[in-house]
Amino acid sequence: MKHIITTLLLTLYAVAAFSQTPLKAYQIFDxxxxxxxxxxxxxxxxxYDVVFFGELHNNPIAHWLQFELTKSLATQKNNAIVLGAEMFEKDNQLVLDEYLNGLIKEAVLIKDGKAWDNYKTDYAPLVDFAKENNIPxxxxxxxxxxASLVSKKGLPELETLSKEAKKKYIAPLPIEVPYDNPSYKEMEQMMAGHGMTGKAKQFVEAQAIKDATMGYSIVEALKKKNKGKLFLHYNGDFHSKNHEGTVWYVNHYNKNLKSGVIAFGQQTDLSKLSDExxxxxxxxxxxxxxxTKTF
Structure with missing residues (x-):
């Protein structure tokens, strides 16, 4: 009987301990x-000089950690940081600046700045943090x-743009494309697998014009009054994972900048990092x- 009671108590203790195990939403690995x-x-x-937070656009944990990292880096660097994002296009910088300077309301920024559908929940906290702390x-x-033009007609079509467009809104032409980078090769193969063999290369070039322009924008932003500051960039994971995409172009335009990359993934088991x-x-x-997803 004593043995049975002991066994029962141990079983109940194990069940209680298991039931009290906290849920784990994420884990960070080096x-x-x-x-x-x-x-x-x-x-x-x-x-680092440049930090890339590669997000999953619809993941609430990614957006929360972006915000927490922004606050932490701002504190550590005494607000000597610059923020930037894939989610805003270069021809909307004026609208974004007007909001940061308190000249327009958020509704105007969302409409005229072509803000993403999940702006209010996921990106507004970052923009408002910059506004409140006078951070670019x-x-x-x-x-x-x-990018759409390139996907349809290829990179050479950009040469037909006006001088103003080429100077203000895209990276300097001609754009060098690292077609052999694994991420670009993966994209080309994926598009070819969807029956778009003839256009697959142009889709890679459309991705490259985004990456090149973001990379060039980051390098240019760290000149003059922002020299020596840390640039924290928010973008989809594909744009920076494994130091490819936008990170490759930052290095292409300025080899002296040290870039650190955060990748973001999903697993059912958070105890160790999967090979994938x-x-x-x-x-x-x-x-x-x-x-759960944000949208």
């Missing part, structure tokens, strides 16, 4: 696959009409794959 804390990640990234926020992306999510990133944040 380049070697070792678990690190948010504070360790933020402190390490404060030593750069619209880095190429106007979507030019390993890469050449300074840090990888893994979120539980059943996480």
């Amino acid at each position: 380049k070697e696959g070792k678990e690190v804390t948010f504070e360790e990640m933020a402190e390490s990234l404060s030593n 926020f750069i619209a880095t992306n190429v106007p979507r009409r030019y 999510n390993k890469g050449e990133n300074e840090f990888t944040i893994i979120c539980n794959s059943n996480m």
